[in-house]
Amino acid sequence: MMHWEQLLSLKKFGDETKRLRNEQDETRLGFEVDYDRVIFSSAFRSLQDKTQVIPLSKTDFVHTRLTHSLEVSVVGRSLGRLAGTQILKKYPYLKEVHGHQVNDFGAIVAAAALAHDIGNPPFGHSGEKAIGEFFRSGAGKRFKDRLTPKQYQDLIKFEGNANGFRIVSKSRPGAQGGLRLSYATLGAFTKYPKESLPHRPTSHIADKKYGFFQSEKDFFKEVAQELGLLPRTLGEDLSYSRHPLTFLVEAADDICYTIIDFEDGINLGLIEEEFALEYLVKLVGNTIDKSKYATLETTPERVGYLRALAINTLIVEAVEIFMRHEDEILKGEFSTSLLDKSQYTAQIDDIIKLSIERIYESHEVIEKEIAGYEIMATLLSAKCSILDDDGHYSSLLSKLFGFKPNDENHLYDNLVEICTEVALMTDGQALRLFRKIKGMNLN
DSSP, X not given: OOOHHHHTOOOOTTOOSOOOGGGSOTTSOHHHHHHHHHHTSHHHHGGGGSBSSSTTOOOXXXXXXXXHHHHHHHHHHHHHHHHHHHHXXXXXXXXXXXXXXXXXXXXXXXXXXXXXXXXOOSSHHHHHHHHHHHHHTSGGGGGGGGSOHHHHHHHHTOOHHHHHHHHHHOOBTTBTTTTOOOHHHHHHHOSSOBOSOSSSOSSSGGGSSOOOOGGGHHHHHHXXXXXXXXXXXXXXXXXXXXXXXXXXXXXXXXXXXXHHHHHHHHHTTSSOHHHHHHHXXXXXXXXXXXXXXXXXXXXXXXXXXXXXXXXXXXXXXXHHHHHHTHHHHHTTOOOSOGGGGOTTHHHHHHHHHHHIIIIXXXXXXXXXXXXXXXXXXXXXXXXXXXXXXXXXXXXXHHHHHTOOOOTTSOHHHHHHHHHHHHHTSOHHHHHHHHHHHTTTTOO
């Protein structure tokens, strides 16, 4: 069984002495420092030019990955504080002995939620798939025989979550330990605490994807041991039970993309307002102030009002579900997302189904995702060619990208670094580099 006093570890990379909660400066708590470090990072800032739903869209209505991440962190903070209030009531020693406060839980979930998309490449989830396709059936397939099965799986099933863990934790010159987030925040951040193989060994929510590359495997093992995460496998295949607060981070993301992507679709005209409002009304039920609602004159005002009610409804319920199953969660026996247990599952499924039909599979999204595949393949091909060619063209590409392979690294390490660097690009940067490689910007 996991224990909260371990799970709330303030330890950071490189610490030689234990960080005690009772000794923390209340005006700048370690978990709040995590939030600051994420928000001031260049990787986080790049999310402002990565769209959440409509790749390459310049429509004012559409959320970027940055605004989405900020919204998820706000919802996550509320979830964490509400859950923290209940946890401290259930385990008073956490406050009386260790000094933990309600805001500790909110700060951890908010920081992890803020960073949850930091590893996602340009062009949404199609960017992830494009990287995987490049190594599975594209020009990158030529590296397969020089990699271990797990290394190759990392590439053909490229995962933004694992890339995010790499970005926030990988040591670089002048930045040992990456952003040096607390281990509690790193644990809460990792939705899928396993390596890429075996692929989906069970239907457990923690096995749905994977959370770290082979290059970060040893460090994640250190984090997991510090937090007391429960091993789920024996032998060489590394897999752990989730950090309990991960369920709240996931719920914050689920709530936001379900409701806010739907809102975007309505404001873009992809979903008719009258049709869509019926779905939201079913979710918020009797919480609507009909007299107030009647005064709202525009579509964004009406949708915004119902969106706020829907988010609040799901926040309250998610915490109720979390606390109801808290013992199972600490034992690693809770195997679904929190919203999978929601009484509003039918309404949520209806909204997601409509979003898929009208938004995610709209012609605009499909056209831009196809363009994204071509752009990502071109960039990866150009960067990878630098690894196995020392000719003049390769030299020019190296200067264009500002990329020089590390000769001391294994091929795998260089390939993962290439993927990370491409994933860190914004939609606009990727498009501009693509045009330069194709000679489209020449006069």
